[in-house]
Amino acid sequence: MTRTQRTFLAVAAALAMGVAVAPLHPVLAEGITKVWGVVTDTQGKPLPKVKVNFEAVDVKKKVGPVTTNKDGKFFIAALDISVAKKWKVITDFPGYKTVKVHYEIIDSEKQDRGSGDVILGTKQEFPDLQFALPGDVGRNLVNFVMAKEADFAAAVQAERKKKEGGETTASAGAPSGAQPATPAVAAATPEPPKAGVEGLKKAKELADAGRHVEAIEGYKAYLAKDPTGNPAVYFYLGKSLFETGDDSGAAQAFSKGVELKPDMKWAHFFLGNVHLRQERFKEAAGEFEKEITLQPDFDKVWFQLGKAYVLGGEDDKAIAAFEKANTIDPTKSESYMELAAIYEKRKDKAKAEEMYQKVIAVDPGNAAAVFYNLGVHAWNENKDKEAVQAFQKAIEIDPKYAPAHKELARVLTRLQDFHGAVQHYQEYLKLNPQAPDAKEILDTIALLKG
Template identity: 30%
Template sequence: MRPMSDMGKRIWVVAVAVLLLAAGLPALGLGLNESKPGIWGTVTDTDGKPLRGIVITLAASTAADDPMRMKTSKKGKFAVPRVEFLKDGYIIGIDSDEYFIRHFRFKVRRANGAIWQDLDSDLYPQNQDKLPILEYRGGNAQIEFVLQKYEDFKAEEARDAARQAAEAAKAAELAKKRERGRMTPLDLAEEALGLGDYATAAKKFELAIEADPDNAELRFRLARTLARGGDTAGALRAANKALAIDPQLAGARLSMARWMDEMGQLGSATGLLEKELELDPGNPDVLSTLVSAYEAAGDKEKADQTLERWVSSAPEDPRALMALAASKVRNNDFDAASELYERVAALDPENAHKMFYNAGVSAVRKQGAITKEDRERAVAAFTKAIEVKPDYAKAHLMLGDALVGLGKLAEAKKHYQKFLELAPDDPQAAKVQAILSAFP
């Protein structure tokens, strides 16, 4: 056996560090980077999108004067780098007729880095005054506000009220039937489903089927109930019986394929999905699942053909474009992949970075061994995510990991360092510092 070169040893050491730390082993003797002093915050909506121009107010908790006011940046950020230490703390909030604070987090450190205050909670329109005092202690304070529009919250309340009313009416109807001794097995199944008792619901569906054995829809409801209760094999048997009665039963074969995927048998579901596609030729869920099934079966040619068909039928579906881009990366056609990434970014510019990030994660967190090609796909996707959103800390971290796997330590180091710069208080920060300590 040939001795390992010095560079090979370094790559091996760093790779082992990445693997061990990713597994959750503690990093000894290493702390988080010191954060910049002052108050630093981010403001997003409930979908995670940064909110620009939101007025942030800050005042001493005991002051009668008007508060300091500032607006969030394009990226939803605000900062007060120089803040006086006040024993009684500060009142921080927003000034908006359109939004209220739906969720907040305060994380305050003393000057020595020790955590002094760490609060994380939801709020509602009626209790905005419950936002706690910010106990700034001369070190660093990280503020996260998630805002929601008052009108959206009212719409949510209306939908919840309508749903609860419908559930109450259904429960009342069942109660009357129970009182009169008229509860049918189907009624009992519905009642059990509402309680999340899938085993009882399945038994009641079976009784209902005894009274109506040729009801394909009823048999398929039994199949779905068995699947929700964890009996995937039973669900497949029940679905097959439903299809024997009604071969045209919409969605049954797609559900079966998904259950087979849970059992690690997606490659055996191609026949089911091909038949489902005959019944519903343009269904993007069927096409996307069939692509995955062909890939699991090792039929690359059919996977590519189906992928092209999916993109042709849904040329503006980001999922289809991302899947095709991943295929191009696998085939080393990086120019074509780059063009597809650009199309995705143009279709949904605010969320493109998340789609690229998810594509990268999918490449390196699949079942089975991770190949060089998987890591190259991940590098391409994470790199694109960072191009769209340069301060995307998680993408820098994952890109660093993927580059280590390819032996590109110098590039990986830059992205690990960028991650620490962007997210010094992230739970992964200490682990990343430990990885960097193993670098040459």
């Protein structure tokens, strides 16, 4: 077996095992969420070995594939939703097509951010999903029903009849094997948005509940009646447009708010985030700089300014911004990690290690989990060298941290360091001999040894 064949087979096996979850409730980076689901056929039978990809909408970004296990389940532990607000979750299984997508998006406050069923046609147009940060009580659930291509048309017709029947009956029970009932967003068709103070209050309540599409209608109704009397409404409108992924509309709203009220706080901050998402890093930095003139003592503004500088290739300015963020609030680890990444890039190991030690000092009991999640984040971004550094740091802090050994082995496999990968897979099994994926890992080790 050639080296290339070994790499391909081992990476495929590693991907099939999915991404591990850091135990003991690790501190995930801001904007990192988890998504899980099940893929079945029309009879409810689990479909293993289905590839599931996550594709960002309006941004060239793809994560995956992850592969369903023998129970038809898939799981991604660290999806960075800060790079894109909307995602398509796409199944790939030769000889099959997706009939239906069922999704439930519940945030950490138990608010329904979007739930429903979408029946797909022959074009396989998967829905745009806006995932939430679920915390301990929420979820990002995406289930799929698939059918063989020969049976696809009949399966779609059956699902449509089932849906039509459900809409015309008041039955509270679901048939055996059916998807969980979708939480109702409203019992009746919502009333048209009311202009005025009452309508504005209602729109803000809708936005707070994550129902931004309805909130946008309310804000626009208010502004149609009074386009200049309350500049803050443009800010509220911009935030909801930003949440729905309408960057152009959001930028227009924030800009109008600033035009009417030049000292409006946070508008430049959100304009900067719009530019960041559109990869206009110089413009983003300019907006964050304007926000700092209004609010010089908010660490998160300095942090975002540092991010804009880094992405724009201005590392010296980024260092100054991150250091300022740390001066304002030295208890947050994110700025230290950004500084460590800059020093790693400069091959300044001493300064990088100094930053790592500050991360550990901020949260010593959870430091290994912090580095583990940073490694998962880097892996999902296809930044293999950064992932290796993070997983190695997690292991250095806690040599018995089994998940870090496994994930490091996966990255080393992709980098064709087969000897190192085998060592860490073996250490993982030594620490976790009853692991549910033990057989798959043993098979991967055999492939790596060739």
